[in-house]
Amino acid sequence: MSPEKPPRPARGLLLRALVAGVVIVLTTASAVSATVMLQVDDIINIIEREGRAPIVIPEIDRADAGSAQTIMILGSDRRYGDRRLGLKPRSDTIILVRLDPDRSVIAVTSVPRDLLVDIPGLGRSKINAAYELGGERSTVRTVKRLLSTPERPFRVNHVVTVDFSGFRRVIDYIGCVYVDIDRDYFNDIGGPGGYATIDIDPGYQKLCGRDSLDYVRYRHGDNDLVRAARQQDFLRQIRNQRGIRRLSSPAPNNLRKLARIFARYFDSDKGLRQKKQIFGLAKTVLFTSANPVREVKFRVSDAGDGSNLVASPAQLEATVDEFLEARASASPRQAQTPTEQEIRSRRLRAKQRRPAAIKGLEEARAEGEDQAIVAARDVDFPFFFPTVRTTGSGYVGQAPRTYKIRDELGRKHDAYRLVIAKNTVGEYYGVQGTTWREPPILDDPAEVVIRNGRRLRIYRDGRRIRLVAWRTRKAVYWVSNTLTQSLTGPQMIGIAASMRKFGKGR
Secondary structure, eight states: OOTTSSOOOOGGGOOOTHHHHHIIIIITGGGOSHHHHHTHHHHHHHHHHHSOOOBOOTTOOOOOTTSOEEEEEEEOOOOTTHHHHTOOOOOOEEEEEEEOTTSSSEEEEEEOTTBEEEETTTEEEETTHHHHHHHHHHHHHHHHHHHOOSSSOOOOOEEEEEOHHHHHHHHHHTTOEEEEEOSOEEEOOOSTTSOOOEEEOSEEEEEOHHHHHHHHTOOTTOOHHHHHHHHHHHHHHHTTSHHHHHTTSOOHHHHHHHHHHHHHHEEEBGGGGSHHHHHHHHHHHHHHTTSOEEEOOOOOEEOSSSSOEEOOHHHHHHHHHHHHHTOOOSSOOOOOOOOHHHHHHHHHHHHHSOBOSSTTEEEOHHHHHHHHHHHGGGSSSOEEEOSEEETTOEESSSSOEEEEEEOTTSOEEEEEEEEEEOSSTTOEEEEEEESOOSOGGGSSOSEEEEETTEEEEEEEETTEEEEEEEEOSSOEEEEEOOTTOOSOHHHHHHHHHTOEEEEOOO
């Protein structure tokens, strides 16, 4: 369905476009300099001339120039013709971004759409109902009330809302995004009341506007926490793209293009039209532009009804503490509770397989070798496979995906992807191999460790390991954690260290 046509999407097809707003706020951060500040008048004029009316939100908190600021990003399903038809836009995406010059990271957290809260003027309901009730202002009031305590009021300094077209235009403008896709995403039955159509294979690859939109809003067979994790992972990977590096030069044409995209496809609070506040935010962004993005897990519990979530005062306090202090969560995001059938399947597999030396892993050399036998002949470089896997897990499909990937200069490289399912909804980890030896995902490892004579590069999100990689003369390989980062550090390193070469290729 075209994003410019009047028909309204089903509630489940709402754009989960938090990423696009963060793209504007964060990815252009390195371009914020004295030169940019000299162009503020030009940028404001473009936004005033071509943009939408600013949102009046009295609840917004003003911040001093260069001080810590919290930005709320909302995803809206607003489409052409909605206002003429009298249809209210809806949003089920709320992300909070914390820019603090005194911290070494940018903190990001997603408020689950299924969280039950007290909404002023409505009562007890899911938090995404706040937007439909009263737009951005109602959402700000609800979030501030939820996260504040008498001793520590929670402050929101700016609000940005993005729609379908804005997301796609921004992704295409930066030249698309290389993304580490954890599994196969496929659905060919769309339409009103159904899921969005999508066809994206597993493996590291470039996604452009339409596919990126399909990927971040995917909901078929997922839960809310996995969807939020997917969006966070997309945001993390987007910062290393060539198109983002291109924007590091504050060229007037780049800034004008960004201003036009922002004006046409984003709504924002009135403060982002005022020079003083733009200067203040620009100064904060300048001080934090080099910081990595870290996710803060929003702590919740099941409400007991199978569909809603709740958060206790203690859980809310822990979430806010980590967010304000910019500490990435040590534990993985909460995954969906496994079904009885999944538990029985895990126990059966555990009995059939010999435990490995590392807790939570089992010996699985034969299964890995079976995958290699099928796929090794299709790639022209050595095929490595793991000899251990997480207990009770299993390979997805009879063979890995083998394919070609184009690098940033358009050159083709061989690649393969092994996908392993953990028998919990949305939980997949993978093994990637490719002759592209310098992909953006492998920029800036946190540390290097030696295991079994192999130099393993460790990539972290706070204290969790999200990626373990190593290079050979011909190729590069890595193990990707699940979207919820449910594998422990020892498990990730253990799987990477267990990799064995099947063949030398053709």
